Amino acid sequence: MKIFETKTAPNPRRVRMFMAEKGLLEKAEFIEIDLQKGENLTPEYVARNPMKKVPVMELDDGTCIAETMAICRYFEESYPDTLTLLGDTPVEKATIEQWVRWLEFYFFLPTGMCFQHTSGYFKDRMNPIQEWGEDCGKSVSKFMNLLNDHLAEREYICCDRMTAADINAFTTVAFAKVVKIRILPEQTHLQAWYDRIKSRPSAQA
């Protein structure tokens, strides 16, 4: 199996961290795609993922699966004897999915928009709107406040243990530093949680 990814990009990091938590990193050959050079825009790559994004997983029979959470789902279902990160019971599964969606829509997406619209990184393929990017940055800061309050009484985002929700939140907080949005000194609960997740070996994957 191959995973087409970009080492510095946050979505592939979510997949690597997920696989690392499960001890599955050696199951895939990781192939680096240079986004800035547009290696994700070639006809060969677009045949794997018409959305032109990383990551993409290519199975040995040629099946290609894009979308970070779809790839994570593949590993969760294929290796049931590993640490479960998407929940065991119906309530856990639904709770984690709720958080994954909240985190994607209200935290990761504005962080990505802030990056794309203020950095000019992809200006060869999009029309950056600085003001929109800055506004998205404000949403990111607000969500960090929400997370700080939420983590005041718990060690993990949900289900009292490490889940995909922690991976998604952690990789987004780390990515937000690129647009100079950092955990504030008064956000002590968020900082403690961040340090806890960062100390896990999967955070280095």
Ligand SMILES: N[C@@H](CCC(=O)N[C@@H](CS)C(=O)NCC(=O)O)C(=O)O
């Ligand atoms: N919804 C997709 C988003 C993937 C995505 O946006 N990937 C970024 C890197 S983190 C990318 O490939 N950007 C390249 C581009 O926009 O040209 C997922 O969850 O995997």
